[in-house]
Amino acid sequence: MDSREELRLIRRIADKDRDALSELFLGYHPRLFKFIYRLSDSYTVADELVNDVMLTIWQKAASFRGDSRVSTWIFGIAYRLTMRRVTKKKLQLADIADNEHLAAPDAADLETQNWVHRGLQSLPPAQKMTVILVFYLGLTYEETAEITECPVNTVKTRMFHARRKLKGLLEASASPRKRLDESAHE
Amino acid sequence: MSESEQVHRQASLLLPWYVNETLAEDERDFVRAHLAECAECRDDLGVLQTMRESVVAGSAAPIVPKPRVAELLSRLNGASDVQESPFVLGRWLIAATIGAISVALAWLVVEVAGNRVEPTVFETATSMSSVTTMDYVVRLDFDDSVGEADRERILAALGARDVTRDLQASGYRAVITAPAMSFAELQQFTERVESMDGVQAMGVLALQLPVDTRSRDSVQ
Numbered sequence: 001m002d003s004r005e006e007l008r009l010i011r012r013i014a015d016k017d018r019d020a021l022s023e024l025f026l027g028y029h030p031r032l033f034k035f036i037y038r039l040s041d042s043y044t045v046a047d048e049l050v051n052d053v054m055l056t057i058w059q060k061a062a063s064f065r066g067d068s069r070v071s072t073w074i075f076g077i078a079y080r081l082t083m084r085r086v087t088k089k090k091l092q093l094a095d096i097a098d099n100e101h102l103a104a105p106d107a108a109d110l111e112t113q114n115w116v117h118r119g120l121q122s123l124p125p126a127q128k129m130t131v132i133l134v135f136y137l138g139l140t141y142e143e144t145a146e147i148t149e150c151p152v153n154t155v156k157t158r159m160f161h162a163r164r165k166l167k168g169l170l171e172a173s174a175s176p177r178k179r180l181d182e183s184a185h186e
Numbered sequence: 187m188s189e190s191e192q193v194h195r196q197a198s199l200l201l202p203w204y205v206n207e208t209l210a211e212d213e214r215d216f217v218r219a220h221l222a223e224c225a226e227c228r229d230d231l232g233v234l235q236t237m238r239e240s241v242v243a244g245s246a247a248p249i250v251p252k253p254r255v256a257e258l259l260s261r262l263n264g265a266s267d268v269q270e271s272p273f274v275l276g277r278w279l280i281a282a283t284i285g286a287i288s289v290a291l292a293w294l295v296v297e298v299a300g301n302r303v304e305p306t307v308f309e310t311a312t313s314m315s316s317v318t319t320m321d322y323v324v325r326l327d328f329d330d331s332v333g334e335a336d337r338e339r340i341l342a343a344l345g346a347r348d349v350t351r352d353l354q355a356s357g358y359r360a361v362i363t364a365p366a367m368s369f370a371e372l373q374q375f376t377e378r379v380e381s382m383d384g385v386q387a388m389g390v391l392a393l394q395l396p397v398d399t400r401s402r403d404s405v406q
Contacts, residue, residue: 018262022255029253038241047251051258058262116240122329124380124387135241140208151370154377156199161381163202167233 001027006070014061025054032078038132039082041121049085053078068146075137076147079129086125119166127162130155193220198227205234320366321394327357332384340384359391 001009012020032053037046056077064073120128126148133144145152197220203209204217221227326346328337337358341349346360367375372390379388 018259021262022259025253025255025258030250033250051254051261054258055261116237120241124377124385126377127380131237132241134202134206135238138206138208141203150373154370154373157374157377159202160199161377163230163234163237165381166237167230170233170236 003069003071007066010057010061010064010070013058014064016058021054021058024057028054028074032074035075035132035136036078036082038136039079039129040086045082045085049078049081052081056081068143072139072143072147075133079133079147080149083125083129115170116166119169122169123162123165127158127165130158131162134159194224194227197221197224198230201227201230202234205231205238318365319363322362322364322390323359323392323394324362325357325359325389325391326379327386327388329384329386336384340382343382344379361394 006024009020009024013024029050032050033046036049036053037043040046040049053074057074060077064070068076120131123131130144130148133139133147134141139147141152141155144155148155197217200209200213200217204214209217221231324346326341328340332340341358341360344360344362345364346358346362349358349360351358364375376388376390379385
């Protein structure tokens, strides 16, 4: 679905066209679900919020002026709804039941991905979400600032602090392993 | 800060977007030139590339459930359009403004005409506006792994006082005196605190201007 097609759908949704909403929903569902899942770390929350995002689109489509890309607008709605939920419920970790829905991880990269995953969990919500917006959605710093409704400098600073914390974690996790390797060679 | 330090800082802040390939051409060239001569940034580049790969791949990628279209469409019936026309919003704003002005006028008539407040005293009370610091009533949440001693050390480092613990919510409520800040500065301050080891989150609950008890006494 290209951006012009998306814009046409939004205009039709603004005119209360249910078929247009269904079409947009089907087109965005996988990406939105994965995005919210990564922000909230909860399968249940992601499943629930995807529908809430679409409901908000239904209600606000008429106010979309086309200043930004449709996808930026939609992910902005998803970001704010998730942020509100995460802040309220303090969802920091996926609950055990949620993990039943996880796909089998790639064993080769598991170790590296685990420390990044653990590191992400330890970040304050605003920093974690900025990392996801930048690396998962591949947004520019201006788009990230627009979605998170904060200055560009704040976005850059959040990424800087997130990197510093994850780097520290990587070094800390590498040190015992390095010592272990060294002792094995002795 | 020297020129080279400034270049390092600017390039370092742009690195994540160099990695996700969304920088403008001139910014990309600027970062690339800096990377050629800065080992620290090359090191950080590796960390960011690993971060990106892990976030994109996601060791815990979820199995996406089937979209629940029927449920969504059934919810539309109960959903009202939240967008009000500018005209309606304008009417609300006008009504609210008139209401606020009416309340203020009524207060003035009662208080000033009744001679209960001397205008000179009122002027004295408001002349304390040149404040340089404010009291921030904050809520602090710590990582579960952080012990009591470390929590106290962090609170002391922040100059927190009147600390109370919210046992139900496992957080702390405290007062921190700091320079008066704009909203953006306050956000940055919050982020700095949240980046401290052991601090999970900080939220500002209320702001309090310093009260000059002498002028308050003079009113009484």
